[in-house]
Amino acid sequence: MEVQSHEAFNELATAIARLHSEPSPKDVLPCTATINHARSKLQAHLPTQGLGLDESIRHLQEDLAPAFNASSRSPNYYGFVTGGTTPAAALADNLVTAYDQNVGVHLPNETIATDVEDRALSLLCELLDFQPEQWPHRIFTTGATSSNVLGLACGREYVIAEASAHRTDAENSVGELGIVEAMRKAGIDEIQILTTVPHSSLSKAASILGLGRASVNCLGRSDAPHKFDIPLLKKALEQPGAASIVAVSASEVNTGLFATAGVEEMQELRKLCDMYGAWIHVDAAFGVFGRTLTAPSYSSIIRACAGLELADSLTGDGHKILNVPYDCGFFFSRHRNIAERVFQNPNAAYLASGNDADAIMSPLNIGIENSRRFRALPVYASLIAYGKDGYRDMLERQINLARGIAKYVMESGEYELLPESSESANDILGGIYIIVLFKAKDEELNKQLVNRIKATRKIYVSGTSWGGKPACRFAVSNWRTDVERDLPIITQALQDVVEEWKNAN
Numbered sequence: 356m357e358v359q360s361h362e363a364f365n366e367l368a369t370a371i372a373r374l375h376s377e378p379s380p381k382d383v384l385p386c387t388a389t390i391n392h393a394r395s396k397l398q399a400h401l402p403t404q405g406l407g408l409d410e411s412i413r414h415l416q417e418d419l420a421p422a423f424n425a426s427s428r429s430p431n432y433y434g435f436v437t438g439g440t441t442p443a444a445a446l447a448d449n450l451v452t453a454y455d456q457n458v459g460v461h462l463p464n465e466t467i468a469t470d471v472e473d474r475a476l477s478l479l480c481e482l483l484d485f486q487p488e489q490w491p492h493r494i495f496t497t498g499a500t501s502s503n504v505l506g507l508a509c510g511r512e513y514v515i516a517e518a519s520a521h522r523t524d525a526e527n528s529v530g531e532l533g534i535v536e537a538m539r540k541a542g543i544d545e546i547q548i549l550t551t552v553p554h555s556s557l558s559k560a561a562s563i564l565g566l567g568r569a570s571v572n573c574l575g576r577s578d579a580p581h582k583f584d585i586p587l588l589k590k591a592l593e594q595p596g597a598a599s600i601v602a603v604s605a606s607e608v609n610t611g612l613f614a615t616a617g618v619e620e621m622q623e624l625r626k627l628c629d630m631y632g633a634w635i636h637v638d639a640a641f642g643v644f645g646r647t648l649t650a651p652s653y654s655s656i657i658r659a660c661a662g663l664e665l666a667d668s669l670t671g672d673g674h675k676i677l678n679v680p681y682d683c684g685f686f687f688s689r690h691r692n693i694a695e696r697v698f699q700n701p702n703a704a705y706l707a708s709g710n711d712a713d714a715i716m717s718p719l720n721i722g723i724e725n726s727r728r729f730r731a732l733p734v735y736a737s738l739i740a741y742g743k744d745g746y747r748d749m750l751e752r753q754i755n756l757a758r759g760i761a762k763y764v765m766e767s768g769e770y771e772l773l774p775e776s777s778e779s780a781n782d783i784l785g786g787i788y789i790i791v792l793f794k795a796k797d798e799e800l801n802k803q804l805v806n807r808i809k810a811t812r813k814i815y816v817s818g819t820s821w822g823g824k825p826a827c828r829f830a831v832s833n834w835r836t837d838v839e840r841d842l843p844i845i846t847q848a849l850q851d852v853v854e855e856w857k858n859a860n
């Protein structure tokens with residue numbers, strides 16, 4: 356079966372889009388027996404003669420698919436920030452496979468693919484209230500982790516060049532000389548990553564880039580670990596022999612809290628970093644979408660996302676709040692020259708494209724991969740299908756549900772909202788974005804809470820720890836979120852867990 360005709364494609368694609376918009380699967384997790392059964396059906400060895408297309412697809416759909424979790428297909432899957440897939444993105448994703456474009460080189464007379472990628476990125480800037488021309492180095496990635504790798508790689512290149520500027524006129528480049536020689540020439544003996552409550556992928560990026568996980572240094576305030584302790588930050592920046600990348604967590608994954616609250620705080624960071632030749636990277640994987648909000652009830656989130664345009668680079672995720680399929684992230688940087696110094700695919704004349712300063716840059720010279728999936732197409736499709744209002748509406752529903760959960764937790768006698776706060780209930784709720792962190796007051800129940808909630812199969816949450824104790828986390832990120840439909844399911848599940856516990860003890 357080849358998908359050649361428009362009709363055949365439409366039939367297939369519509370079936371897939373339907374999967375993402377039908378009433379959600381009743382249970383968010385398959386039961387263990389189903390998973391074990393599927394496992395027993397896995398082909399043990401490569402068949403000498405193929406099974407054929409029909410039998411292979413039957414095998415995937417009937418034997419394996421029942422054992423997949425509902426993750427992004429269900430709005431009741433709140434375990435990780437998984438997002439979902441809008442119908443427009445699902446349809447476009449099938450076109451990506453059908454046309455199988457390789458988006459590595461800008462070939463304006465041969466395919467429009469790189470134009471689509473660049474336009475999708477500039478539409479995304481418009482959605483996020485950024486000026487596209489401010490971010491001349493922009494590219495789709497496989498996710499926020501690889502965007503963080505790009506951010507630290509660009510930062511590493513920049514801070515070494517800055518540290519060398521007063522010593523030599525010659526360009527000092529990590530990309531060219533390697534980190535050891537470039538640091539020696541710059542008179543630098545340490546590159547430090549200064550941050551607060553970073554996502555684990557920041558340390559992973561530091562490891563990949565030879566900076567080391569140990570270079571990640573958390574400088575949070577003792578009373579508010581997500582916010583920079585500015586005097587401590589100054590002291591670290593001043594340290595002789597050190598070059599610094601400042602990594603701003605714009606919505607932290609456990610609590611949803613943002614490192615800055617207002618443009619003034621970003622301006623203060625910018626001033627400090629300029630003084631010491633430091634690079635600012637913002638990890639705003641899901642936080643950056645707060646920039647779509649306008650209503651007064653979200654003013655605290657709006658303030659927290661203000662001034663992110665003052666960063667040197669920024670990480671965003673596509674497969675979370677943007678609700679396009681895996682795997683998609685994006686990366687923006689204000690430094691076009693740094694892009695090529697780090698990612699230039701050297702001496703590949705056959706891959707060269709124009710040097711025009713305004714031209715679209717070939718993705719293979721500004722990102723990790725050579726050959727790349729056309730992941731821009733689902734983004735483009737979804738952005739034009741729903742527009743600025745559609746995306747704002749999705750996010751408002753997600754925030755409203757998260758606030759509904761938080762309110763229930765605060766008012767219930769059995770659960771407790773985290774982190775503990777002395778603010779008024781209204782202020783606490785006004786600060787909730789899409790994450791709700793909480794625990795059970797009964798410590799014995801709390802130890803089993805996540806598993807007991809998962810065992811309901813009605814909702815899925817993830818476990819974490821807070822203040823040395825187990826904690827439980829909701830992350831709301833699906834485009835289909837509907838407060839009136841979903842909140843009763845959640846509160847019922849949370850109540851059932853408590854009732855069952857009380858009955859058994």
Ligand SMILES: *Cc1c(COP(=O)(O)O)cnc(C)c1O
Pocket residue numbers: 436497498499500501554556606607608638639640641672684
């Ligand atoms: C999810 C997340 C990441 C990692 O993103 P992937 O897309 O899973 O690679 C990084 N930073 C933050 C803040 C995140 O929420």
